[in-house]
Amino acid sequence: MFQRNVEYRNNLRGILYTNLILSRDKKLVTEAGSLLSTSNLGQSNAVVYELEELIEASGQGAGVLTSHGVDPYILDFSAILSFALNCTASPSYTLTDRLLGEQRGISTHSTPKQVVKRVFDKDVYCNDKDEEHLLKLIKHLIGLKRHTYLGVMSSIRTYVTGMQRIADDFELAYTLLVASIESLAQNFDGHKASWLDYDQRKRRLIDSALSDADEAVSEKVRSTLLDIEHTSLSRRFRDFSLENISPSYFREETENVLNPISKNDLPKALSNAYQARSQYIHNLRKLPDQLTTTNSHTETCRINKKTWLTIQGLSRLARHVITDFIMRQPNVEKEIYDYSLERAGVLQMPMAPQYWVGRPSLYQGAGSMKLEGFLSQLSNLMTTDPKAVVTDLTELLTAVEEKVNELKKGDKLSFIALYIIFNGFVSQSQRMENSDSFITVYEKQLSSPSAEALIVNLLFNKVPGWDIKIHYDCLINYFKERDNKLKFRCPKLFEAGMILQLAERYRSSGDYHSAIEMVEMAVESYPEHTLLRQFEINFKLDDHVIDWFEILVPKEEQSD
Known part of the structure; x- marks a missing residue:
């Protein structure tokens, strides 16, 4: 993506804590940096990550960046390593130690390694096949178009976060594993919604309401509804997953797998997984106990005559679907793309x-x-x-x-x-x-x-010449519309002032009850203003003139 020359070359190093055991005499070189074991005679779960950072020339003055430091790179690389090799890797020793330890989760009452195999084992040996897979995946990942790369990395991070949550929350872990696939489906499935995708119950009601309308009007209404509502998210999740399943998922990858899912059962199991995700998000409903069983690493179970994917089964499925999607995407050598606002530590304000x-x-x-x-x-x-x-x-x-x-x-x-x-x-x-x-x-x-x-x-201390009810309606309408496009929002000082101005109109007209309601509204619109809160207390004890400026702008500040 560089359009100019390389201005800075920085050799960066950091430490990763992992259960992945590398060859002590071999440096594992990938397109995104290198890994090598530490020189330790005993067993160590620390490995060195190093890379050469290239910074594109950007001229002189404000905005020049010389280096991001190693942190953003090592975080991404640890996520890729964990995902690709089905292991645990993190720049945080505390996190790695907890995930690989024997500590049981407060709500799960299990250790992570009891729920899924290999990922949280004490030692995961990196063999030649693993190295080949890692190098191939990273090379292809680096070559993706930027938009695709960002989507894939977000999916990988979500997957890894989901796996880490197995230590303390099965439902959240399951939800995140589903989300890691769903995010790709939402962004890359090319889905164009049709009226049949719309919720069946809602569709019948709308079709009935439009039965007497002109066909052109009916189509316009349906098209508008499809544009503003997410349709058939469950179907899109299921179809995307099925489209990114290769034959190896049911063949070579089932070696040493307990109860792998069959192709015929997979569509319904995917729908069940999405249903579990939705029920947790909306109702905090727990997963069926069979999905989180810790006495085996089975990938499927039967619940009420339906086949479900366990956390073990869902994790293998997610890794396969995401990996398959990555490898199907085209690579590019060059791409014109403004990545300046996507650099680590750069915020747009x-x-x-x-x-x-x-x-x-x-x-x-x-x-x-x-x-x-x-x-x-x-x-x-x-x-x-x-x-x-x-x-x-x-x-x-x-x-x-x-x-x-x-x-x-x-x-x-x-x-x-x-x-x-x-x-x-x-x-x-x-x-x-x-x-x-x-x-x-x-x-x-x-x-x-x-x-x-x-x-x-307000600012010129003029009382509007409108009826007091119209004044109230105008004020309420301001609060309803202040965040709409082409509308403006006043600072809290003036919002509270406008409310207090109306409160004074109520007070002077003898409507003390409405005046109190307006004062309360002013306090709740400007809750950090100490003097306004005190005024509310005093006003309820003693009815007196409401001067918004005197209340909201202390005299010492006025005198300055």
């Missing part, structure tokens, strides 16, 4: 408002976004940092003056509110030249109930 709120860009949705950003600056100025500087919006609002009538209704209201708030909070000398005439023309658009009207009235 929203930019602070000062970097974008003042830019003169009037795209759809900019009004609510910029209003929300500027309000966050005002809130910070009032409560957190009295010396904070808010962004000069003159350039942005000059563009608004010129194009305000071209804006969509939502953006228009938000920009008008932003214009009024900005020019109302800056000094007289900083006010925009046309502010008086602009506000005179457009402020009447905020006379009707809206979220923008609520915040403008």
